Amino acid sequence: MIASTGQKTTLRLVMGLLIxxxxxxxxxGTAAAQDGDAADFTKRVYINGGIGLTKVEPDSPTDALTxxxxxxxxxxxxxxxxxxxxxxxxxxxxxxxxxxxxxLGTPAGSIDYQVYGLSLLGYLFNSRSGFSMIDSxxxxxxxxxxxxxxxxxxxxxxxxxxxTVEYFRDYATxxxxxxxxxxxxxxxxxxxxxxxxxxxxxxxxxxxxxxxFGSVPVVVPPPVVTKVAEVSDEPVLPDEKPxxxxxxxxxxxxxxxxxxxSSEDAEKLDVFAESMTENDLEIMIDGHTDWIAPEQYNMSLxxxxxxxxxxxxxxxxxxxxxxxxxxxxxxxxxxxNNTANGRALNRRVEIQIR
Numbered sequence: 632m633i634a635s636t637g638q639k640t641t642l643r644l645v646m647g648l649l650i651x652x653x654x655x656x657x658x659x660g661t662a663a664a665q666d667g668d669a670a671d672f673t674k675r676v677y678i679n680g681g682i683g684l685t686k687v688e689p690d691s692p693t694d695a696l697t698x699x700x701x702x703x704x705x706x707x708x709x710x711x712x713x714x715x716x717x718x719x720x721x722x723x724x725x726x727x728x729x730x731x732x733x734x735l736g737t738p739a740g741s742i743d744y745q746v747y748g749l750s751l752l753g754y755l756f757n758s759r760s761g762f763s764m765i766d767s768x769x770x771x772x773x774x775x776x777x778x779x780x781x782x783x784x785x786x787x788x789x790x791x792x793x794x795t796v797e798y799f800r801d802y803a804t805x806x807x808x809x810x811x812x813x814x815x816x817x818x819x820x821x822x823x824x825x826x827x828x829x830x831x832x833x834x835x836x837x838x839x840x841x842x843x844f845g846s847v848p849v850v851v852p853p854p855v856v857t858k859v860a861e862v863s864d865e866p867v868l869p870d871e872k873p874x875x876x877x878x879x880x881x882x883x884x885x886x887x888x889x890x891x892x893s894s895e896d897a898e899k900l901d902v903f904a905e906s907m908t909e910n911d912l913e914i915m916i917d918g919h920t921d922w923i924a925p926e927q928y929n930m931s932l933x934x935x936x937x938x939x940x941x942x943x944x945x946x947x948x949x950x951x952x953x954x955x956x957x958x959x960x961x962x963x964x965x966x967x968n969n970t971a972n973g974r975a976l977n978r979r980v981e982i983q984i985r
Contacts, residue, residue: 940980
């Protein structure tokens with residue numbers, strides 16, 4: 632007879648219930664305290680699947696029955712929902728493999744473990760945002776991008792099958808806890824690794840792939856309007872020189888991972904190119920990006936943006952020998968890359984008159 636799976640006392644289950652209740656109450660409090668953040672956070676459904684190594688440890692009522700092999704491989708599937716920048720709720724089902732049982736050193740059978748349950752996940756830290764409870768400007772947590780540390784607390788149910796060995800289960804319901812790392816990409820995919828513990832009887836170290844559905848809106852700043860000096864109708868006397876307003880080059884903004892010029896920016900460049908035909912000044916065209924994507928890719932993207940402006944001005948008659956391009960990638964931000972507005976301002980081309 633093998634005592635298999637579950638808590639050995641009801642105290643552990645009560646502790647799990649209290650922790651879950653506290654986390655749900657904290658979720659409501661956090662949502663109420665972050666009304667300004669709610670507009671920036673998009674709630675999304677996700678699915679998660681993975682495989683890993685398991686350790687299952689049923690108790691034996693006698694020294695004659697021993698567990699010869701308590702390690703195996705397992706797999707899981709999960710469906711979750713992001714409630715806020717800090718919390719997500721997740722339902723899961725997992726196969727934790729088999730524990731092999733010996734009787735006086737001779738194989739006597741095995742016990743299989745399957746679990747399912749519901750958990751609340753709390754995102755504690757993000758590489759782009761800092762600690763979730765301290766920093767309110769948490770764009771990485773808003774978008775679930777970058778490297779995040781999270782914890783899990785929940786309640787589950789365990790099922791067992793036995794081959795040629797009798798067993799009884801103390802408690803089918805159990806408390807589940809976990810600690811994991813998640814690295815999210817801008818396309819909604821993420822990689823996860825987590826150590827889960829189902830009370831004291833089963834542990835599951837896994838790796839998996841996660842996919843979130845739905846898009847996170849990107850805030851694009853309003854176009855910068857270049858003012859053109861008004862021409863006065865009054866005649867200029869021969870001994871007076873007209874007062875010219877300084878020529879202000881436009882800023883050109885780009886959408887995420889794009890290098891094409893919008894119609895609004897094209898109009899600004901048309902005005903600038905026409906003004907430049909009245910002088911022989913040279914210009915420097917500098918391309919910039921936000922910090923999403925690797926540095927080498929961002930450097931290439933900034934060069935493409937600078938060359939796009941260069942080619943457009945050349946098509947409007949500006950001599951190419953008067954223009955020089957340079958790409959700076961993500962190295963010269965003018966705004967906070969942790970916010971959507973800040974990143975939109977950093978995706979730009981600056982024109983400098985020399």
